[in-house]
Amino acid sequence: MPFPRLIAFMPGLEQLANYQSQWWQDDVRAGLSVAAVALPVAIAYAQLTGVNAAVGLYSCVLPMLVYALFGTSRQLIVGPDAATCAVIAAVVTPLAGGDSLKHWQLVMTMTVMTGFWCLVASRFRLGVMADFLSKPILMGLLNGVAITIIVGQLSKIFGFSFEKGYLIERLLNVPGALTRTHWPTLMISAVTVLVFVLLKRFRPGWPASMCVLALAGLLVWLFNLQQLGIVTVGEVRSGLPSFQAPAFDLGIARELVMPALNLAMVSFVSMMLTARSFAAKNGYDIDADKEFRALGFANIASALSQGFAISGADSRTAVNDANGGKSQLVSVLAALLIALVALFFTAPLAFIPSAALGVVLVVASLSLIDIKAVWHLRSRDRSAFLLALTTLFAVLFIGVIPGITLAVLLGLFQFLLTVTRPTDQVLGLDAKGVIRSMDDTDKAKSIPGVFIYRFNSPLTYFNATYFKRRLLERFVRESEPVDCIIIDAVPSFTHLDLSVMAMLGDLQQLLKKRGVRLVMAGRKRQLLSWFEQAGLPTGEGGILVRPDLYLALKMNQAYKQALAEGQAPLVQKIKEDELALTHSHL
Known part of the structure; x- marks a missing residue:
């Protein structure tokens, strides 16, 4: 094939150039399914990050197109991720001080820094870092992040607000906060949960998240439920993103450097676990160093399109594989569909209630929780069990960012212990x-x-x-x-x-x-x-x-x-x- 250097730099081009016509039907079906799952999740994760719903859509389109060119996995779908968004929110919210524009700018800046660290790691061939955070540490980390997200979304589901910012304080505050439950909001949440469960039970092939958000938005629009105090997404900008240059001092930017490094590492490790599992299932190999570079370019592309940091999305990748997706054309098709919504069909999104988004986030976070797997480590490998448990409690008790930092240090100490005190x-x-x-x-x-x-x-x-x-x-x-x-x-x-x-x-x-x-x-x-x-x-x-x-x-x-x-x-x-x-x- 001509241009070997270009192909080595952009592996996706080779796959697209050698595209087989018999893949088309499967890729189209998978692309539609991925878009149907990615749309509601992107809106929900935008809310979790603390930015406008349109930003969630921006964070899907260009990153998915970029990864289709630079990635080496045929099934992996990149996009907003629960753990990634929780980390960004934990870092940026205190620094923004309630200024929504500054919050958005800080989110973009942290996303650029994350992409930069990924490119640096790729340049120095640090793809080996995919093995750096061991599976037990990542298990504890994801369980802790998921629990943190779920507790945080209780306020949106029940219609009250937390007075405390940390998980333990919030849990202690829950009994008192429940007395301030907003009953119309709770009813919308209950309807969303009920419909979601029924769809999963009787129509498992339907995009449940999209359906429940569409139904909740329709109820708000038909019965003007906003008059009852139900909070909705509000106006969602349509069209292409308008460029917003960061406007803050360098002192604040310095606060983002190390969190961005932690985020780059955790995002990459999580992405590689997903990419490797589906590559093994479909009988091909992936290049860890090129994946690091692809993740870096995708994050920078997200920031340039006014979006936030992304990672490999295991749920959307599973949807892709389940629908027979054969190539990265699935990412291209799904990105184009999401772009159409972002350009021309954002008006209905304004009626989606925050409570319904909270339910979608809780459901997505529940898929990350696997306390049973952590507990099983106790009998198989006690040291691995203690590592997972330590990381889990670190995230719960001292916060997401310190917990990630501790997870990185635990990975380093585990490596040093293996090398310095081997068998x-x-x-x-x-x-x-x-x-x-x-x-x-x-x-x-x-x-x-x-x-x-x-x-x-x-x-x-x-x-x-x-x-x-x-x-x-x-x-x-x-x-x-x-x-x-x-x-x-x-x-x-x-x-x-x-x-x-x-x-x-x-x-x-x-x-x-x-x-x-x-x-x-x-x-x-x-x-x-x-x-x-x-x-x-x-x-x-x-x-x-x-x-x-x-x-x-x-x-x-x-x-x-x-x-x-x-x-x-x-x-x-x-x-x-x-x-x-x-x-x-x-």
Whole structure:
């Protein structure tokens, strides 16, 4: 295909250029279904973010078109997301101070910053961050965000207002707030819930969210329910978005930098979980670094069209896949349909009651809650359970942004703990002469006079001391005398680190005084080069280096046998062979 650089930069072009005609019917059906689900959700999430309903529509159109060009997933649908919008609202609302225009400008600025961080991460190939926040941490985070959203929407569903801004205070305030329930608003909420449940029960293929919002808006319009004090969306601008340049001081902008970084990371991890699951289901791979770039461009496109931050939308992606969507043309079609509504059909949106939107948000948030899965971690992996629980309570007790920050730190600490305190094994031989770990099954037996050690992490300056301590601790537990220690160098010696070299020098001198030979098995050429640079002695009287574990065992056995039989010439010959083998570059 021509223009390979352009295709590498915009992977979606290749898929569109190679589009197969038999996909068209499925993609059209999926595009209509995605638009039907995305429209009401976009309006509801705009309310959650604290901006006009039209902004929710703007946040769908251009980002979906951009992702269709830059993304590598064929099924993923991007757009407003409950967790993303909750984070933005938590950051921006205190800074805006009740000024709606400033609030909108701050939302756009945070969206641009989020996109910028995604592009920086893509440039430095940090797609590996998709694995950085472990699944238990993300589970706790999403559960906490969902509960926070649900509690926040109670005021819209019951028609009262919370006096407190934090979750725990709001929960404590609920009994008193219920006495201020606005009954007409509660009736609209009840009708919305009832219709939603009936549709899910008897018409599961219908877009329930769109139907209930349409019905609620129709009731308000027919019976002029606004006179009863029912709050509605209000006027929704039609047409293309008008550009609004941010007008605030840099001091406030600085407050958005780190929250935008947190938001970029959480959005990307959440998006990748969705993208990877559907890619695996449909039999293809995605590129994490290109996905980071696509998310960055989509967020910047959202800000330029006056929208807010977006992420991968799991519910809309599931709708796409369920309706047989085959390509990113689904995103293009859905975006065009939403654009038509934003340009010409926004007038009916003004009658949608806020209570109905609150119900839609609660329903969407309920899909994020999976306390049962968190609880099941308790029996399968207790450390994972504690991570999920800690993140969950952090979001609930100290807020969304501090909770996300703590989740990021927990992910970092979890990684550092894995690297600095990895598992290790003592190796032996089984009945067939195969080297394997020694465990409770007793399939492998220790080799007389030989101690074989494996450290399951790359050695670096912050775990070198632990490596030495673990090796010596296991070594002194040996019941039989040991005169040779063999270290499996393959998993642990991956790069040159002078601190590690210094530790090995100390270890070799310590073992030499005890009459123990230190042998490194594997990565022969690299180790010889690194030892030479570090000034470590090799060969007889120094660290012996062997190509692999089996040859290390064979040569040690030959040396000991010759020594035991008192064959001085043979011992000398073996020493010379060892010296030659150590310094050869086979």
